[in-house]
Amino acid sequence: MNFNLTPTDELFLQMIREFAEKEVKPLAAEIDETERFPEETVKKMAKLGLMGIPVPVEYGGAGGNNILYTMAVEELSRVCATTGVILSAHTSLCIAPIMENGTQAQKEKYLPRLASGEWLGAFGLTEPNAGTDASAQQTTAVLEGDHYVLNGSKIFITNAGHANVYIIMAMTDKSKGTKGISAFIVEKDFPGFSVGKKEKKMGIRGSATCELIMENCIVPAENLLGQEGKGFAIAMKTLDGGRIGIASQALGIAQGAMDETVKYLKERKQFGKALAKFQNMQFQLADLETRIAASRLLVRKAAFRKDCKVPYSADAAMAKLFAAETAMEMTTKAVQYHGGYGYTREYPVERMMRDAKITEIYEGTSEVQRMVIAANLFK
Amino acid sequence: MNIVVCIKQVPDTTEIKLDPVKGTLIRDGVPSIMNPDDKGGLEFALRLKDKFGANVTVITMGPPQAEAILREAYAMGVDRAILLSDRKFGGADTLATSRTIAAALRKLDYDLIVTGRQAIDGDTAQVGPQIAEHLGLPQVTYAEELEYDGKDTFTVRKADEDGYQIVEVDAPCLVTALASGVKPRYMSVRGIVEAYDKPVEVWNFDSVEVDPDTIGLNGSPTRVAKSFAKGMKAPGQLYEVEPEEAVEIILAKLREKFII
Numbered sequence: 279m280n281f282n283l284t285p286t287d288e289l290f291l292q293m294i295r296e297f298a299e300k301e302v303k304p305l306a307a308e309i310d311e312t313e314r315f316p317e318e319t320v321k322k323m324a325k326l327g328l329m330g331i332p333v334p335v336e337y338g339g340a341g342g343n344n345i346l347y348t349m350a351v352e353e354l355s356r357v358c359a360t361t362g363v364i365l366s367a368h369t370s371l372c373i374a375p376i377m378e379n380g381t382q383a384q385k386e387k388y389l390p391r392l393a394s395g396e397w398l399g400a401f402g403l404t405e406p407n408a409g410t411d412a413s414a415q416q417t418t419a420v421l422e423g424d425h426y427v428l429n430g431s432k433i434f435i436t437n438a439g440h441a442n443v444y445i446i447m448a449m450t451d452k453s454k455g456t457k458g459i460s461a462f463i464v465e466k467d468f469p470g471f472s473v474g475k476k477e478k479k480m481g482i483r484g485s486a487t488c489e490l491i492m493e494n495c496i497v498p499a500e501n502l503l504g505q506e507g508k509g510f511a512i513a514m515k516t517l518d519g520g521r522i523g524i525a526s527q528a529l530g531i532a533q534g535a536m537d538e539t540v541k542y543l544k545e546r547k548q549f550g551k552a553l554a555k556f557q558n559m560q561f562q563l564a565d566l567e568t569r570i571a572a573s574r575l576l577v578r579k580a581a582f583r584k585d586c587k588v589p590y591s592a593d594a595a596m597a598k599l600f601a602a603e604t605a606m607e608m609t610t611k612a613v614q615y616h617g618g619y620g621y622t623r624e625y626p627v628e629r630m631m632r633d634a635k636i637t638e639i640y641e642g643t644s645e646v647q648r649m650v651i652a653a654n655l656f657k
Numbered sequence: 658m659n660i661v662v663c664i665k666q667v668p669d670t671t672e673i674k675l676d677p678v679k680g681t682l683i684r685d686g687v688p689s690i691m692n693p694d695d696k697g698g699l700e701f702a703l704r705l706k707d708k709f710g711a712n713v714t715v716i717t718m719g720p721p722q723a724e725a726i727l728r729e730a731y732a733m734g735v736d737r738a739i740l741l742s743d744r745k746f747g748g749a750d751t752l753a754t755s756r757t758i759a760a761a762l763r764k765l766d767y768d769l770i771v772t773g774r775q776a777i778d779g780d781t782a783q784v785g786p787q788i789a790e791h792l793g794l795p796q797v798t799y800a801e802e803l804e805y806d807g808k809d810t811f812t813v814r815k816a817d818e819d820g821y822q823i824v825e826v827d828a829p830c831l832v833t834a835l836a837s838g839v840k841p842r843y844m845s846v847r848g849i850v851e852a853y854d855k856p857v858e859v860w861n862f863d864s865v866e867v868d869p870d871t872i873g874l875n876g877s878p879t880r881v882a883k884s885f886a887k888g889m890k891a892p893g894q895l896y897e898v899e900p901e902e903a904v905e906i907i908l909a910k911l912r913e914k915f916i917i
């Protein structure tokens with residue numbers, strides 16, 4: 279067993295930290311305030327190969343692993359959670375299912391464009407009546423000759439409107455329940471596909487979250503991902519991987535709030551001494567630091583197991599559950615420690631607190647993570 | 658075109674620890690980085706490579722751990738990396754250092770040699786010019802821009818204290834670069850992933866032809882009379898903005914620190 283970072287990991291951290299600090303952090307408050315999707319940041323990330331970290335070189339990727347990917351999402355989220363989730367949804371929810379389930383032709387067509395960042399990816403499972411109970415899919419797909427016709431709508435879709443490719447779940451056979459769900463690769467220009475209303479959110483406000491509408495949407499039969507009826511399994515496996523990304527995002531938010539808090543507590547003086555000198559403060563921060571460190575170990579372990587191609591579903595659930603709840607606690611307390619200043623937009627911790635909340639909700643709520651962990655325990 | 662960029666690993670700190678006996682730097686425990694001016698020079702070279710195609714070699718003289726900046730250079734896009742490392746090279750002043758590096762450069766093909774203006778650990782700005790003298794090359798120092806005509810002439814914008822000069826120089830030549838003139842590229846992810854799979858050539862005393870009496874501590878005429886840590890000063894932040902905005906920034910900073 280070895281907890282050391284490899285020299286490659288160290289080099290990657292050096293790059294991503296500098297990139298986050300110089301290119302991402304300066305935009306964080308503005309894109310939050312204006313709810314603007316940071317197109318220019320995505321272009322910069324694409325240029326460095328960040329949009330295809332775990333994609334093999336033969337498909338135009340960087341040939342990296344999931345450890346590097348988690349570091350990227352963590353370090354970006356440390357300064358801007360919006361940027362973190364754009365990368366996470368693109369990589370975990372669109373690239374990964376194509377890499378894992380795609381035909382040779384599908385991989386050759388989609389992976390180079392996604393990995394280079396020329397195209398952005400997204401994923402559509404959630405519907406108005408199918409949230410945590412994702413099996414209650416109402417979107418349908420009917421095979422007609424050489425294509426499927428999709429009808430229905432998806433909600434809360436990250437990267438929607440900016441993405442070129444969407445992995446969409448739809449019922450091909452309602453009588454079979456979850457075994458009647460299939461996955462499709464849908465391009466934004468397919469006839470009958472459109473992006474609906476954009477959500478106004480509490481946090482990650484620079485990230486686009488929209489409804490997707492499919493009205494007699496024509497999807498070529500060769501864009502079926504995996505086999506008919508395997509869509510639910512693909513979606514669940516995709517979300518297992520996605521949870522590693524969101525856990526990394528939560529970890530980054532928590533670390534970012536810790537960075538800000540430590541800086542503030544050293545500077546802020548009350549009753550004649552810096553807040554950092556009060557033992558109550560120190561003890562609370564020590565507990566939070568411990569939780570952050572534990573989150574990082576859980577995140578890296580889940581990513582390591584994914585890289586090793588051994589089951590990681592429960593590991594990913596534990597990482598996401600713990601990191602998300604840590605992010606919420608850390609950011610809430612960071613606002614508290616900043617006092618009145620923390621409640622203002624002069625300081626980034628109020629944004630971090632709003633951003634943290636979603637990590638307990640999307641890609642499986644904390645309750646879902648507990649279901650996954652418990653199911654693994656009692657299997 | 659063959660370009661060789663001389664780079665140096667330097668401690669990334671404003672508080673430099675010194676060996677009280679030898680008067681040399683203690684590098685252990687201090688984070689190390691590629692010297693900023695050298696990184697600017699490397700960016701010049703990589704831009705020429707992007708535009709005209711070139712073989713870019715980086716060379717550094719230093720202890721084995723200086724390999725880290727060669728890996729970083731690989732991740733930025735260089736083609737070859739050489740670590741010039743031998744105990745006999747140790748303790749060298751700028752003259753002995755430049756003799757050693759020049760000896761290594763004689764083994765390489767080059768149309769252009771780029772060094773940084775100066776290293777942040779010594780601030781002498783001597784090694785680049787000395788290398789050019791040892792090799793009998795024309796040199797242009799303090800380069801903030803570097804252009805190439807695609808044949809044999811480089812055009813350099815050379816910074817002065819109160820302006821700049823545009824200088825043309827024929828290959829082969831040596832240019833010393835300023836970090837302020839250029840924003841170095843980030844390492845690419847693929848470059849990082851592959852950086853440690855590429856070979857770093859380690860050259861020692863036997864790899865180069867140099868008189869042992871002219872290198873290392875013994876070949877260094879410089880004697881350090883006294884070394885001391887300079888007073889601590891927080892790094893400043895430079896804003897180039899209109900006066901109104903400057904006032905806002907200053908007030909915000911003062912408020913942030915609870916001074917007002």
